[in-house]
Amino acid sequence: MSKTNPYLQLDQKIVGDIYTSQEAMENLTVLCDEYGARFAGTPEEYAAANFIADCFKRYGLQNVELEAYPYAGWTRGTATLEVIEPIRRTLHCISLPYCPAGDITTELVSAGYGSPGEYEALGNTATDKLVMAQSASPPDLGRWVHRKEKFERAVLAGASGFIFVSEHPGVGPETGSLQNNREAPMPGISVCKEDGEFLKRLLARNSGKVTLKLKTTDINEPRTSWNVVADLPGHENSAETIILGCHYDGHDISQGAHDPASGMVSVIEAARALSTYAADSLKRTVRFIAFGTEEIGLTGAFRYVDAHDSELDNIRFMLNMDAAGGTSRKGIVLHCWDTLEPFFNIARQQMHAEMPVGQKVHSYSDHFPFFLKGVPSCHMGDHEAPPGGRGFGHTAYDTLEKVKLENLRAASAVGARIALRCANANDFPAKRRNNEAVQKIVDTDPGLEGYRISLKLTR
Ligand SMILES: [Zn+2]
Missing domain, CATH: 3.40.630.10 (Zn peptidases)
Known part of the structure; x- marks a missing residue:
């Protein structure tokens, strides 16, 4: 040639x-x-x-x-995430774009990496719960799994809210929109890796019973x-x-x-x-x-x-x-x-x-x-x-x-x-x-x- x-x-x-x-x-x-x-x-x-x-x-x-x-x-509003049970603690969090205003008090469940298999394993235990998934892609899936897919699988699983956890230490919460050009059907927020690890430990030490209160005040117009x-x-x-x-x-x-x-x-x-x-x-x-x-x-x-x-x-x-x-x-x-x-x-x-x-x-x-x-x-x-x-x-x-x-x-x-x-x-x-x-x-x-x-x- x-x-x-x-x-x-x-x-x-x-x-x-x-x-x-x-x-x-x-x-x-x-x-x-x-x-x-x-x-x-x-x-x-x-x-x-x-x-x-x-x-x-x-x-x-x-x-x-x-x-x-x-x-x-x-337009971003203030978001507040409080642990209600088994202890009381306020965690720093931010709303993700297209988050609606909301006020939810419910139990936390973890979807791990938020892979299709992990959501399937949750079955109906995610219904009406706050689902937490970390930002890393599942190591064994061979493809990148985007935040939106993790959020949308949580919606399809019947959750009432979504917590996105950064995989990277020391960089705070990771942002990114929940939907394309429309208000999301339920609130979604983001926390830093360190607070995500804290929530995971709470779940592990309390047989999966952790109650959170999430309040969001964002404006969609x-x-x-x-x-x-x-x-x-x-x-x-x-x-x-x-x-x-x-x-x-x-x-x-x-x-x-x-x-x-x-x-x-x-x-x-x-x-x-x-x-x-x-x-x-x-x-x-x-x-x-x-x-x-x-x-x-x-x-x-x-x-x-x-x-x-x-x-x-x-x-x-x-x-x-x-x-x-x-x-x-x-x-x-x-x-x-x-x-x-x-x-x-x-x-x-x-x-x-x-x-x-x-x-x-x-x-x-x-x-x-x-x-x-x-x-x-x-x-x-x-x-x-x-x-x-x-x-x-x-x-x-x-x-x-x-x-x-x-x-x-x-x-x-x-x-x-x-x-x-x-x-x-x-x-x-x-x-x-x-x-x-x-x-x-x-x-x-x-x-x-x-x-x-x-x-x-x-x-
Ligand atoms: Zn870009």
Whole structure:
């Protein structure tokens, strides 16, 4: 196979610029230190959207727009968790997004890791109880089990509330939404690993009889958010587009520096580099999207595919860069597109980048609404990485100083060069799937088990 690189000169300019610039870190500093969490529904979210739009304009992109959409808003209230029996103790806890207001006094049961088997073993003993599950994935299951799946299995088991326990010591409670874009059917809160261990010991020493009182005061009400959209136009007479995207909203307890902002500034940096060096030679349009309200339901991405339904046939490829500027390898994780593997392997050989190419699909980021519509897609990451925890992710400690400029550079350089290749290749070996083909994957792929559970709940 020829390893001649037709993009060599552009690659050198793009990579050379990115690796001699501080721009990505400067943009990350503004997003994190000036706008903070950028949580859905806050003024900081709107300010961040405008900052991103201004970056796109400053870098020479066109058709820069904030696209507004309504969504189910949520505002955190105080949550109180008290042990009533066998002793009295108040524990620190936080509500999880879409928690309703509630007041529950009932017994505690543990679902361990919250695996399908552990919920099955609980049988009807979870009915009307507070179910506790820790955030780690079950070690013997061979797949990651998302918080939402654990919560939804607790709802399906008839529980009256849910306690999510962090698996990581020293980082406090881990947040994350209970539902996608709707009020949850029962309260769900989060406690730190240390308090979870305390509750487990209480259960063990008191023959499983521990009574808790949980009070939540959160507010669920409709709000407005925005996707930021910008184009670098292609010069061939083609309607086809390439999409590079990442969400910009974070969780309210955190700067969200790694998730998502490290990925967001890498998308912005890829836009800057492509606009500077490839604007004249780009064959197809590259569209950059900063998605809103991902953390509470991928809502920005769902509204985008609804609003742009007539354009979906023309999306050649969607690359989701959620949190891509972290420590993970900058690989191409395709969503069941075998025919695209050779295309990206040739790109990898040309680019001499550490960019593993593989297949793995999940339903927990902004590529998923595109996947459901059949659009060829991937996310940037490492398909060989074992299922691991979030570490400081989704906690108060996802902060700026943990993000390394070299990782932002690696992510933006891969993003820009992949977008260039997708835009300029004469043939692209993937076409939008029809509904039946999508449904077949949704029904059978092991990575989508959590999504199948969520469908049980919404039906
Ligand atoms: Zn994210």
